Amino acid sequence: MADSAETKERCKGCDREIDICAFCQEPGCAAAICYGCQNRELRQTVPQPPHAHGG
Amino acid sequence: MPREIRREEVRKVVASGAQLVEVLPSPEYEEDHLPGAIHIPLRKIDSQGVELLDRKRAVIVYCWDTA
Amino acid sequence: MSPRAAWRLETLGFGEVYDYIDGKVDWMAAGLPTEGTNAQHPRAGDIARKDVPTAGLQEKLGDVKARVEVQGWDAVVVVNDRRVVLGLLRAKELAGDPEQPIERAMRPGPSTFRPYVSLHEMLHFMVDHKLDSAPVTTSDGRLVGLLLQKDVAAEMEKK
Numbered sequence: 462m463a464d465s466a467e468t469k470e471r472c473k474g475c476d477r478e479i480d481i482c483a484f485c486q487e488p489g490c491a492a493a494i495c496y497g498c499q500n501r502e503l504r505q506t507v508p509q510p511p512h513a514h515g516g
Numbered sequence: 517m518p519r520e521i522r523r524e525e526v527r528k529v530v531a532s533g534a535q536l537v538e539v540l541p542s543p544e545y546e547e548d549h550l551p552g553a554i555h556i557p558l559r560k561i562d563s564q565g566v567e568l569l570d571r572k573r574a575v576i577v578y579c580w581d582t583a
Numbered sequence: 584m585s586p587r588a589a590w591r592l593e594t595l596g597f598g599e600v601y602d603y604i605d606g607k608v609d610w611m612a613a614g615l616p617t618e619g620t621n622a623q624h625p626r627a628g629d630i631a632r633k634d635v636p637t638a639g640l641q642e643k644l645g646d647v648k649a650r651v652e653v654q655g656w657d658a659v660v661v662v663n664d665r666r667v668v669l670g671l672l673r674a675k676e677l678a679g680d681p682e683q684p685i686e687r688a689m690r691p692g693p694s695t696f697r698p699y700v701s702l703h704e705m706l707h708f709m710v711d712h713k714l715d716s717a718p719v720t721t722s723d724g725r726l727v728g729l730l731l732q733k734d735v736a737a738e739m740e741k742k
Contacts, residue, residue, distance in 0.1 A: 518589035550618075
């Protein structure tokens with residue numbers, strides 16, 4: 462029986478399962494990262510500022 | 517009542533003489549602030565803290581984002 | 584935080600108070616200048632190649648490839664008439680069937696990066712992910728330029 466299970470990646474930041482790396486969008490990326498972690502690390506459209514300021 | 521404005525209006529209001537105030541803590545202000553903005557952290561906004569500001573002119577406050 | 588600051592200023596007798604609700608991140612994401620210690624160092628938007636070739640969805644891949652190869656490029660950003668980024672063609676995509684339209688050949692919805700992102704962080708990511716180039720856009724998706732890993736590395740060498 463053929464193995465039909467799709468290979469999923471895990472985000473190196475939060476370990477959540479992701480379809481594809483948000484940064485390079487290459488399957489099998491060894492440094493795969495999700496959009497949330499990428500944006501936090503690059504400080505893009507960030508839900509948190511670089512220094513916590515209490516909203 | 518304070519009015520919410522967007523980027524383009526910020527530029528217009530500043531061009532017509534408004535004062536820009538960043539209310540984030542010092543490290544963030546020191547790293548990056550809008551051109552000409554002065555720094556008054558939120559916790560310092562009191563009768564003494566606002567002595568730098570001219571009450572007769574418009575004031576625009578901002579922080580990091582909508583949070 | 585800024586809404587509370589705005590209301591507090593009103594209680595202190597300020598008559599005309601505005602709240603720039605989208606804040607500093609919105610300003611920087613639009614590629615507008617800032618002052619401060621970070622502003623002295625170049626960021627992604629400063630060294631992204633503004634002359635990167637662009638193409639429209641309906642162009643033919645072969646035509647685009649011929650056009651950009653003459654200019655010495657092996658990457659093309661696909662944009663609409665407002666310069667909003669729709670796709671990307673790197674060497675791999677440019678090597679495809681020359682008869683197919685860009686719309687089919689392109690890598691759709693590429694990750695884009697804001698102009699204020701630090702070079703240090705971008706270089707780290709680009710090396711880790713073996714990415715030679717990355718499109719830089721404003722927050723509304725308009726192309727600023729293409730950031731090349733070799734340019735970032737050269738800029739970091741200067742420090």
